[in-house]
Amino acid sequence: MPTVTSIQFDLVARPHGEPTTDDVVRVERTLPELADGEVRVENEFLSVDPYMRGRMNDVRxxxxxxxxxxxxxxxxVGHVVESRSPDFAVGDTVQHQLGWRDVAQGPSAAFRAAPRLPGLPLSVHLGALGISGITAWVGLTVIAKLRKGDTVFVSGAAGGVGSMVGQIARLKGASRVVGSAGSAEKVELLTGKYRFDAAFNYKDGDVRGQLHAAASDGIDVYFDNVGGExxxxxxxxxxxxxxxxxxxxxxxYNATDGxxxxxxxSNxxxxxxxxxxxxxxNYGQYAPQFAADMQRWLADGSIVFDETVVTGIDNTFDAFTGMMRGDNVGKMIVAI
Amino acid sequence: MPTVTSIQFDLVARPHGEPTTDDVVRVERTLPELADGEVRVENEFLSVDPYMRGRMNDVRxxxxxxxxxxxxxxxxVGHVVESRSPDFAVGDTVQHQLGWRDVAQGPSAAFRAAPRLPGLPLSVHLGALGISGITAWVGLTVIAKLRKGDTVFVSGAAGGVGSMVGQIARLKGASRVVGSAGSAEKVELLTGKYRFDAAFNYKDGDVRGQLHAAASDGIDVYFDNVGGExxxxxxxxxxxxxxxxxxxxxxxYNATDGxxxxxxxSNxxxxxxxxxxxxxxNYGQYAPQFAADMQRWLADGSIVFDETVVTGIDNTFDAFTGMMRGDNVGKMIVAI
Structure with a gap:
């Protein structure tokens, strides 16, 4: 058997503030042969997400x-290249949590079928049909208990989750949808392609004043991706x-003092x-309800999405820090 | 008929920061004769409460x-001195919302029977059996969804609501109850008479550090009377x-800038x-469940309470500002 290696990224120091290239090093590991019940997957797309910054800290x-x-x-997401499990055959496409690497392997239970869907990239399972979409859906319906006629505000609205929030809110009966984003181009995207009623650029400052102007009758639901101001x-x-x-x-997320x-x-x-x-x-039980909604919306064009795709496994860390800075429009994806 | 007058307090200016005697003036009003269906009540005890500060501002x-x-x-609370309603007879004791005055009158629907209970002052209907008690009960059970084994922290724990919170939490199954108060004497009251497991004086500073020391395994429920630090x-x-x-x-409550x-x-x-x-x-529907609990607890001594009684209708404003400063132990009451 030829030797199989996997390019991975080890956390070697806990970032103090913004993560740097001193905190993460690229390594190339030789993978063992598959054991019974295991599969090997060549990853096609990786997800980089804000929550990963939290996991880099040593706090509960x-x-x-x-x-x-x-x-x-x-x-x-990727495709199976070798299988010693009856659950998956070579060529099957799967999603899983063994990202930040080009080749992943493990017991078949760590992988889940992720079909290629007509007209959609496989990476949709990381975005609209994946964690971004379900996070938006659960936040609006289960957590914020969206009601028909609500005015909804979402921050970071041009990101992977935010762009889903605005569109799902409208489809679930919100009467007004307002978003914030970090550039004039993103603001245009919100009120154009994503059909928000109003949007503003938070980098122009005075977030309070801009929100009051955009939602002069007040807001009923807030979906927060940003915190702070x-x-x-x-x-x-x-x-x-x-x-x-x-x-x-x-x-x-980069704060060190609360x-x-x-x-x-006091409000x-x-x-x-x-x-x-x-x-x-804690909300995996809503996956079937969410998937039913989202598959229908994607099929009939009610929901559209963007991806910012960074190419090359070696650029994964840069994609992550770029996403943290807001370089992305829609979901930030690494294509291998 | 002799003329009947009522001493009242008019709000003449909206306080900017801490209310002063320039904001409120004492007036004596001549009351009209009772109309059909109305009753007249001589108040015995008045309640002064933090929420009143909010109502002095012109904000929603x-x-x-x-x-x-x-x-x-x-x-x-007071007793009926004249009645043109079949609902109440002279001598009946009642509770109502027409306080900050010595004589109150209006339609009988504005008054509710408040029996004198054995061994308890009539003012118990303003405190343990009244708004203080039900606020504590609803906050713990309905809002914070207290579970058996929870560690509970309550701020302002020696006040009218706070002293109820600590005792109700224990009776409802909390495993550890921690409180803060604004003097060494109050702290002693918490861990003594009210049987808190731990308490600290927030005027000693470092509220975060003191709370960590008092609840080193963390807290599950927080009942907030204070905000801020x-x-x-x-x-x-x-x-x-x-x-x-x-x-x-x-x-x-006295802040003018948010x-x-x-x-x-981000936690x-x-x-x-x-x-x-x-x-x-919004939670009046819980009154019967609350009353059943509290009447039993007061009767069997499971719950004890204190009142700080200021005597004289003319001292009502001072009682209010004193309560806002934390001069009271237990419920602040004005006895007329």
């Missing part, structure tokens, strides 16, 4: 931290009984607000 | 602001899945926390 969180000296992992603006803009689904706090100080928290009391943080680890 | 909140040039109102400390101390019932933000900046909000995401603000306007 909803998923355990990455271990120092071990390879990073994440969502990926955005969360503060939402607290100030909420109508009575408002609900926030807190999905990300990218503004604070992050931004959020004002207007939580006076307006009877509910803020709920959530992560998909 | 869960209850409308007090109107300028009109008399303040609030919870009160206390809310920040709770966010830092929460275990995964922690729940906060936000009842008050007394630290921020209040304190709260750090550690809401990473630990899957839920923060819910609530006010009793």
């Amino acid at each position: 969180s909803y998923i355990p931290p990455f271990a120092l000296g071990e390879a990073l992992t994440g969502a990926a 955005h969360l503060e603006a939402a607290l100030d803009a909420f109508n009575d009984g408002g609900r926030a689904a807190l999905c990300g706090a990218i503004a604070d 992050g931004s100080g959020i004002r207007f928290t 939580i009391v006076t307006r009877g607000l509910t803020l709920q943080g959530f992560t998909m680890t | 909140s869960y209850i409308p602001p007090f109107a300028l040039g009109e008399a303040l109102t609030g919870a009160a 206390h809310l920040e400390a709770a966010l830092d101390a929460f275990n995964d899945g922690g729940r906060a019932a936000l009842c008050g933000a007394i630290a921020d 209040g304190s900046g709260i750090r550690f909000t 809401i995401v990473t630990r899957g926390l839920t923060l819910q603000g609530f006010t009793m306007t």
Whole structure:
């Protein structure tokens, strides 16, 4: 048998603030032969996501931290190149959590079928039909309990999750959808292709003022990808009984001292607000409902999506830090 | 018929920051004769509560602001001195919302029977058996969804609501109850008479550090009467899945710029926390369940309470500002 190697990325230091190339090193590992029940997969696309920054810290969180000296992992899709399991045949396309590498292998239970769908890239299983889409769907419906007629605000609205939030909110009956993004081009994308009612560029400053202008009757639901100044603006803009689904706090992920100080928290009391943080680890039971909705929406064109594709396994770390800076439009993907 | 007058307090200016005697003036009003269906009540005890500070501002909140040039109102108990309604006879004791005055009158529907209970002052209907008690009960059970074995933290724990929270939490199965208060004497009261497991004086500073020391395994439920630094400390101390019932933000009620900046909000995401603000306007349906619990607990001595009684209707405003400063132990009451 020829030797098979896998390019991987080991976490060698815990980032203090923004991760640097000193924290992560590229390694090439020789893979053992497959054991009974195992499969080997050539990855085609990798996902880089904000939550990975949290796992680089050694603090308790909803998923355990990455271990120092071990390879990073994440969502990926690829095709089976060798199988010693009856569950998968060579050529089957699969999704799994052994990303940040070009070749992955393990017991068949670690892999799940991910069919190639007509007119869609395989990477859709990492974005609209994957973690981005279900995160948006669960946040809006289960966590924020979206009601018909609600005004919905989503921050980081041009990202993988945010672009899904705005479109799903409209399809689920929101009367007004407002988004923020980090460039004029993204703002145009929101009100154009993604059909938001209003959008603004948070890099222009005065997030509170811009949100008030875009939602002058207040907001009922806030889907938070950003934290910081955005969360503060939402607290100030909420109508009575408002609900926030807190999905990300990218503004604070690199913070080392508790992050931004959020004002207007006393509105939580006076307006009877509910803020709920959530992560998909606890909501897998909604996958079938979500998939039924999203497959229909993708098929009939109700939902559109973008990907920012970085090519080459060696650029995975750059893709990650670029995503953290907001370089992406839609889901950030690494194509191998 | 002799003329009947009522001493009342009109809001004449909206306080900017801490309310002063320039904002509220004492007036004596001549009352009209009773119309059919009305009753007249001599108040015996008045309640002064933190939420009243919010009503002095002209901003939307869960209850409308007090109107300028009109008399303040609030919870009160007293006895009927004249009745033109079949619902109440002279001598009946009642509770109602026409406080901040010595004589109140209106349609019988504005009054509710409040029996004198053996061994308890009539003012118990303003405290343990009234708004303080039900606020604690609803916050713990309905909002924070207290579970057996939870560690519970309550701020402002020696006040009217806080002292109920700690005792109800224990009776409902909390394994550890921690409180903060604003003096060494109050801290002693918490761990003594109210049987908290641990308590600290927040005026000693470092609320985060003191909370970590008092609840080294983290907290599961936080009942917030204070906001500000206390809310920040709770966010830092929460275990995964922690729940906060936000009842008050007394630290921020006099704020004019959005209040304190709260750090550690990104923990809401990473630990899957839920923060819910609530006010009793929306939870009246729990009154029968609450009353059944509390009457039993008061009768068998499971729950004890304190009152700080200020005597004299003319001291009502001072009682209010004193309560806002934390001068009270247990419920702040004005005896007329």
